[in-house]
Amino acid sequence: MSTGSYWLVLIIVGAGTVLMRSLPIVLHGRGSMPKLIGRLLRHVPAAALTALVVPSVLYSTSTGSHVFDPARCGAGVLALFVALRTRNVVATLAAGMGGLWILAALLG
Amino acid sequence: MQRSFRAGAKEVAPLLVGVVPFALVAGSAVTDVGLGILEAAACSIIVFAGAAQLALTQLWGDGAPLLVVIATALVVNARFVMYSASLAPVISPEAGRARPFLGYLLTDQVYAVTVLKGRENGSRPVPYYLGAGLALWFTWQVGTIAGAMLGAVIPASWQLDFAVPLVFLVLLVPALKVRADVEVAIVSGLAAAALVPVLPLQSGLLVAILCGAAWGAWRAIGEDDHA
Numbered sequence: 001m002s003t004g005s006y007w008l009v010l011i012i013v014g015a016g017t018v019l020m021r022s023l024p025i026v027l028h029g030r031g032s033m034p035k036l037i038g039r040l041l042r043h044v045p046a047a048a049l050t051a052l053v054v055p056s057v058l059y060s061t062s063t064g065s066h067v068f069d070p071a072r073c074g075a076g077v078l079a080l081f082v083a084l085r086t087r088n089v090v091a092t093l094a095a096g097m098g099g100l101w102i103l104a105a106l107l108g
Numbered sequence: 109m110q111r112s113f114r115a116g117a118k119e120v121a122p123l124l125v126g127v128v129p130f131a132l133v134a135g136s137a138v139t140d141v142g143l144g145i146l147e148a149a150a151c152s153i154i155v156f157a158g159a160a161q162l163a164l165t166q167l168w169g170d171g172a173p174l175l176v177v178i179a180t181a182l183v184v185n186a187r188f189v190m191y192s193a194s195l196a197p198v199i200s201p202e203a204g205r206a207r208p209f210l211g212y213l214l215t216d217q218v219y220a221v222t223v224l225k226g227r228e229n230g231s232r233p234v235p236y237y238l239g240a241g242l243a244l245w246f247t248w249q250v251g252t253i254a255g256a257m258l259g260a261v262i263p264a265s266w267q268l269d270f271a272v273p274l275v276f277l278v279l280l281v282p283a284l285k286v287r288a289d290v291e292v293a294i295v296s297g298l299a300a301a302a303l304v305p306v307l308p309l310q311s312g313l314l315v316a317i318l319c320g321a322a323w324g325a326w327r328a329i330g331e332d333d334h335a
Binding site for chain 1: 122125143147150151154155156160164168174185186189190191192193194195197199200208210211212214216219220224265267268270272274276277278279280281282283284292293295296297298299300304305312313316317318319321322323324328
């Protein structure tokens with residue numbers, strides 16, 4: 001396919017994405033929001049963070065598809081423990097990455 | 109103002125450990141399908157969303173119909189509507205004339221740190237958001253150009269992408285203060301585990317977030333009835 005069609009995709013996706021990112025911030029406070037939407041939005045932070053974390057701890061995607069990965073799970077549980085105890089980013093990163101490298105080496 | 113800007117950049121910094129290898133992959137994916145460094149840089153500047161950039165580049169390289177390429181990338185990015193709506197009460201009131209320009213910098217990482225930490229320790233949310241957003245933006249641009257020029261030079265076996273869920277774990281723990289949010293996390297976590305591997309157009313993440321938020325909303329209705 002021609003390079004032109006790639007640029008066309010970039011421009012349309014870029015415009016659509018910046019609209020999706022911007023409209024709620026821009027329109028905030030104009031008109032009242034339905035009560036249900038407000039209730040949904042209140043829980044988006046907890047829902048989004050969990051939905052981002054869980055699949056990347058359960059699955060490896062290095063082959064292009066989602067494959068259950070015991071090393072990631074073990075390291076994730078260890079990191080969760082450290083996160084609960086210390087609430088410290090560096091300690092959690094060290095425990096999680098270290099755990100993952102050791103488990104990956106052991107489980108081959 | 110400067111203090112808040114720096115606080116945002118500092119909070120997002122550990123997440124950049126995971127962003128760099130992803131940026132290298134996103135950049136090298138563009139040259140892998142036969143395009144140049146210019147297109148790789150343009151993709152990162154115009155789209156600025158890793159999962160969508162990878163999806164659209166690979167589909168385009170496979171010769172998929174343009175409508176499919178565009179629709180897939182937009183579905184992957186649809187979660188930004190929820191992030192933007194969730195972040196609006198935090199940053200919009202203070203944003204003034206900058207409002208239309210803030211959304212462009214919104215990513216998973218910047219959303220997470222700003223919505224959870226942007227008002228802590230006397231920080232002002234708008235400069236905090238800009239500090240986090242610009243730190244990630246520059247890292248992403250440099251990383252994708254490096255990836256396009258050099259390839260994915262960080263070996264995949266290092267699994268540095270794992271840094272992102274690890275930092276999110278630390279952010280998540282204090283966010284689960286009330287029982288309702290613990291339930292929301294369980295619902296969206298289970299939904300994500302089940303749906304992310306199987307739903308088409310990478311829509312599992314979006315649907316899982318909606319499941320969790322819907323559980324929270326439904327629960328609130330029940331509580332109002334009892335009140």
